[in-house]
Amino acid sequence: MPRKILVTNALPYANGDIHLGHLVGYIQGDIWVRYQRMRGNSVHYVCADDTHGTPIMLRAEKEGITPEQLINRVHGEHLRDFTDFGVGFDNYHSTHSAENRAYAEDIYGKLLSAGFIETRSIEQFYDPVKEMFLPDRFIKGECPKCGAGDQYGDNCEVCGAAYAPTELKNPYSAVSGAKPVLKTSEHYFFRLSDARAVEFLREWTRGTNTTGERRLQAEAANKMKEWLGEAGENKLSDWDISRDAPYFGFEIPGAPGKYFYVWLDAPIGYFASFRNYAERRSAAGEQIAVEDYTDTIRAEAQGTELVHFIGKDILYFHALFWPAMLKFAGYRTPSQLCVNGFLTVDGAKMSKSRGTFITARSYVEQGLNPEWLRYYFASKSNGTMEDVDLNLDDMIAKVNSDLVGKYVNIASRCAGFIAKRFGGKLGGVDPKATAEFESAYEAATIAQAYEERDYGRALREIMRLADLANQYVNDHKPWELAKQDGQDAQLHVVCSTALTLFRDLTLYLKPVLPALAAKVEAFLAIAPLDWQAGWKPLPAGHDITAYQHLMTRIERKQVDALLEANRDSLAPAAAAAPAATAKTAKEASSQQRHAEKQQHAAQAAETASPHISIDDFTKVDLRIAKIVDAQHVEGADKLIRLQLDIGETDDAGNPKPRQVFAGIKSAYDPASLVGRLTVMVANLAPRKMKFGMSEGMVLAASDPDGKTGGLYILSPDGGAQPGMRVK
Secondary structure, eight states, X not given: OOOEEEEXXXXXXXXXXXXHHHHHHHHHHHHHHHHHHHTTOEEEEEEEEBOOSHHHHHHHHHHTSOHHXXXXXXXXXXXXXXXXXXXXXSEEEESSSHHHHHHHHHHHHHHHHTTOEEEEEEEEEEETTTTEEOOGGGEEEEOTTTXXXXXXXXXXXXXXXXXXXXGOEEEEETTTOOOOEEEXXXXXXXXXXXXXXXXXXXXXXXXXXXXSOBSSOHHHHHHHHHHHOSTTOOOOOOEEOEEESSOSSOBOTTOTXXXXXXXXXHHHHHHHHHHHHHHHHHHTTOOOSSSOHHHHHBTTOOSEEEEEEXXXXXXXXXXXXXXXXXXXXXXXXXXXXXEEOOEEETXXXXXXXXXXXXXXXXXXHTTOOHHHHXXXXXXXXXXXXXXXXXXXXXXXXXIIIIIIIIIXXXXXHHHXXXXXXXXXXXXXXXXXXXXXXXXXXXXXXXXXXXXXXXXXXXXXXXHHHHHHHHHHHHHHOHHHHTTSTTOHHHHHHHHHHHHHXXXXXHHHHTTTOHHHHHHHHHHHTOOOOOTTOTXXXXXXXXXXXXXXXXXXXXXXXXXXXXXXXXXXXXXXXXXXXXXGGOXXXXXXXXXXXXXXXXXXXXXXXXXXXXXXXHHHHHTSOEEEEEEEEEEEOTTOSSOEEEEEESSOBOTTSOBOOEEEEESOTXXXXXXXHXXXXXXXXXXXXXXXXXXXXXXXXXXXXXXXXXXXXXXXXXXXXXTOOTTOXXX
């Protein structure tokens, strides 16, 4: 039976441009939606602008317009950018809507009746210069958990901790720079710490949905376990869901001057957008595939899946607050959260607030093909919460090699012969070649990779097939057949076979490259490709249209122009530096020692030989290793104890993993490492440590300083097996 799925992406905030960092999650969501539709499933895909809060109010004030005028303008800009990058929402709505107000008031009222809302007088930061209470994101300071500086007042971008603004160390107002003062105000709280909510969330975050899949990825579930604590613990805090005037948003019923905090009504925008879509379709006399939008949101709904694509920075809100709100207001909870990592550039997070971003608009205006970026992001996506690193040189190489050099090359080398020699009509195909191609193709492999959002694995498999198709063309050399007398029939078969294989490759690339696939469908004069097409060859006598070049190569000058257009935003913004955050003598001393260490390393590098011999390299025994276990090391600040399978066995033939202590605790949760493949130095002399014997070393890349967030263990491509030699 076809699945019925409502898919949403996190709502972009209506206070700025869409940048490439935003697009990671939207492109991942769009690819999954397109794949599901090609499989014959009924999918609705909605989103909206997140439009409420103090930042909107302040920006509108600065521009001399109303908040409504601002969000209407930004809505058009956001929808334009998503459309340019092929993100095909069925409906793109706004949280500042009648539908969203109705749902917000209904959910709040039901939570109030169920005993999940209470009021308290709290001390809250107040800007004495601006004369307003400060929202969490307009207070900055040092994280109370890890000490990272320049963090927001609600959660830390470094360690992911959530906290109250009053817990920040050395706080300052991001509006005026003034040191905020505490004032008392009455606020409304959602009782997330209620035993009913904790018990529900403990089960929900570890459970599976109706399709048997986990609601959360392993890394996300482990993070939830960390935040929730073990059975019997209650580590959750109640959630402040109100804000004081002046504020742009929905006023809380029965509470004059109090407004819903933006994070309460923002996720409700998923339902509001779908309701708006359903009502517009109904008004137009159309039938909506999901019987009625209420079937998707009611608590007892069984037939429709609700799948959210979100970034890991908002996991706390979507995996704790959102499902708890829905559960105890009598609504259905999400079937699955698909959580993506950040976009990094050379290991540093691309962020508007940090002043390090490339806008989607500038990418298009510089003439770069959006599908280059779709392909590159897909090739770097593996269905986990790992960050996607943007290396523009790597993007140039991958797109030019895979899409132009391998894929498009098949059609460009054969289509001209069909047009010039055979009147644009295809001939028969080589049954041996198509059989070999079909036998090399594993439908389940590509389909499973798309289903699991492991797009990188899907594309590697597709490019392997492209290599086979190119090998067929190279072996039969149509350009030489065209010069030989009596070879027209063979030339016709070779080119027709190559174009049939090209058609099949297009089918599997279509979720990633919809615009290019549409061009191919027009060129081959075929109906839109879907996953049910099978391996039936294009029939002899089928007319194709004149070939026009399908995709150009990326030129370095185009990328240079993009970087130049974003030069100002790619220079990290200078953070406000209040007097309260001045460096202490201890910090200065630590920085001096760090600088001296860097200097010594640089001097050592200068005196070392710039080259090694092949003999030097072969002395290092690099092996593929599978991480079969990973544990924290008690008493160690940096170490994780790894058990690595490199294919070794004991005398009885049982696996004999090696123990390695790796200094990667700052970057990895041990639970997220189990099952991964990496690379280790297998012939490093064992080293006795206070925690035990270390029998090797895993390889990792890092930024020059080796700072937290810039550490990445190496992973091989799919197909590598434990014990394989790296050479």
